[in-house]
Amino acid sequence: xxxxxxxxxxxxxxxxxxxxxxxxxxxxxxxxxxxxxxxxxxxxxxxxxxxxxxxxxxxxxxxxxxxxxxxxxxxxxxxxxxxxxxxxxxxxxxxxxxxxxxxxxxxxxxxxxxxxxxxxxxxxxxxxxxxxxxxxxxxxxxxxxxxxxxxxxxxxxxxxxxxxxxxxxxxxxxxxxxxxxxxxxxxxxxxxxxxxxxxxxxxxxxxxxxxxxxxxxxxxxxxxxxxxxxxxxxxxxxxxxxxxxxxxxxxxxxxxxxxxxxxxxxxxxxxxxxxxxxxxxxxxxxxxxxxxxxxxxxxxxxxxxxxxxxxxxxxxxxxxxxxxxxxxxxxxxxxxxxxxxxxxxxxxxxxxxxxxxxxxxxxxxxxxxxxxxxxxxxxxxxxxxxxxxxxxxxxxxxxxxxxxxxx
Numbered sequence: 001x002x003x004x005x006x007x008x009x010x011x012x013x014x015x016x017x018x019x020x021x022x023x024x025x026x027x028x029x030x031x032x033x034x035x036x037x038x039x040x041x042x043x044x045x046x047x048x049x050x051x052x053x054x055x056x057x058x059x060x061x062x063x064x065x066x067x068x069x070x071x072x073x074x075x076x077x078x079x080x081x082x083x084x085x086x087x088x089x090x091x092x093x094x095x096x097x098x099x100x101x102x103x104x105x106x107x108x109x110x111x112x113x114x115x116x117x118x119x120x121x122x123x124x125x126x127x128x129x130x131x132x133x134x135x136x137x138x139x140x141x142x143x144x145x146x147x148x149x150x151x152x153x154x155x156x157x158x159x160x161x162x163x164x165x166x167x168x169x170x171x172x173x174x175x176x177x178x179x180x181x182x183x184x185x186x187x188x189x190x191x192x193x194x195x196x197x198x199x200x201x202x203x204x205x206x207x208x209x210x211x212x213x214x215x216x217x218x219x220x221x222x223x224x225x226x227x228x229x230x231x232x233x234x235x236x237x238x239x240x241x242x243x244x245x246x247x248x249x250x251x252x253x254x255x256x257x258x259x260x261x262x263x264x265x266x267x268x269x270x271x272x273x274x275x276x277x278x279x280x281x282x283x284x285x286x287x288x289x290x291x292x293x294x295x296x297x298x299x300x301x302x303x304x305x306x307x308x309x310x311x312x313x314x315x316x317x318x319x320x321x322x323x324x325x326x327x328x329x330x331x332x333x334x335x336x337x338x339x340x341x342x343x344x345x346x347x348x349x350x351x352x353x354x355x356x357x358x359x360x361x362x363x364x365x366x367x368x369x370x371x372x373x374x375x376x377x378x379x380x381x382x383x384x385x386x387x388x389x390x391x392x393x394x395x396x397x398x399x400x401x402x403x404x405x406x407x
Contacts (some may be wrong), residue, residue, distance in 0.1 A: 003097070005061055007083065007094075007097070009083075011092035011093070012057075012082065013054050014087060014090050016049065019048040026046060060209045062207040064226060065223055066209075066211045066226050067226070069215075069244065070230035070248070077104065080102065080180045082094060085100075098176070100128075101172065103167055103179075109123045110167070115153060116155055117151050120134065120170060144169040145166045147162050147166060172203065176208060177208060177209065178210075180211050181211070198369065220245070222371050223371045227239070228244065273303040273304075274377050288382070288383070289385045292352070292386055293352075293388075296348070297346065297348050298346070298347040303341060307338050309337065311335070311367060312334070314326060314327065314363070316361070316362050317354075317359040327347060353392070353398065355396065358385050360381070361378070363376075363381060
């Protein structure tokens with residue numbers, strides 16, 4: 001295997017049994033056959049069995065962030081468990097070149113009756129760390145998790161957020177070559193999420209490979225360059241993340257820019273709401289009917305339970321699902337040190353020569369690395385209307401002039 005490739009799956013399949021009794025019977029029979037070196041025919045289904053994964057082929061390279069998407073039950077978590085060695089594949093081969101750090105389930109790898117301190121050593125050992133290595137990193141693990149006050153309490157008394165804090169801290173301190181993250185960051189508070197995303201960005205600079213699983217498609221799109229879409233245990237598409245996400249939307253009949261209540265969404269797990277958004281023309285008059293070529297001034301304010309630090313904001317307008325005009329403070333190298341209920345943000349769009357029509361609006365709040373999404377609203381923003389009295393080719397134009405220079 002190429003040294004640049006840290007993970008390779010070749011024809012990997014995994015089957016499960018719907019019946020517990022048959023599962024126990026099949027397991028006993030297979031174990032006996034294996035001991036007697038008799039072929040168990042793992043490539044064939046028996047009664048009540050089904051393929052959770054079928055013929056999976058993929059490679060992961062150093063520094064690559066691979067997004068794994070698909071509906072519930074498509075096999076995402078099973079695939080990560082195979083890679084992490086929790087299950088063996090029934091067919092195919094998995095080759096790993098390096099150490100794996102996994103965040104697959106809240107509390108995974110922890111003994112509930114042991115303290116947080118004891119579980120650091122237990123979980124660290126499972127991840128391949130030596131006692132000496134854990135000793136040297138122990139205080140850093142505790143400091144990052146921010147649960148030192150409870151480190152000697154049984155893990156069974158921890159909340160789900162505390163489990164995530166400790167599990168994430170141990171995983172990143174194991175110096176992994178491959179990091180597996182399965183929806184685990186959907187649990188916990190926003191401050192720790194910011195800390196996690198900053199650490200992930202730091203690991204990526206060190207060529208750590210990441211497989212990232214989340215139902216937050218916008219987060220997947222921002223953090224991942226490549227993607228894999230699973231459907232009923234098989235790979236439906238793999239390649240550039242934009243293409244994979246487009247197939248995901250098409251396969252699930254999702255129109256990202258629809259204003260229909262059934263398909264649009266206000267995505268926020270942080271209890272943030274858009275308090276108001278106002279539009280002003282170049283004369284300072286508040287209006288949602290603007291003329292092409294004049295400045296558009298956007299004033300926005302948010303309602304939130306607690307302040308956010310070091311964040312970026314993006315604002316977009318779309319005339320249809322194919323035409324998109326976006327502005328990101330991250331790309332403009334503007335980071336807001338603090339955003340709270342009293343913060344009023346102003347965006348001035350200079351002389352946008354857009355074609356006539358109605359434009360759907362969306363706004364998002366992200367961390368400073370444009371990875372973690374705290375708020376995204378395309379449901380309640382409504383539209384603005386652009387009027388252009390000039391005929392034009394395409395959806396937008398830049399300022400221009402014609403002249404003859406060789407008379």
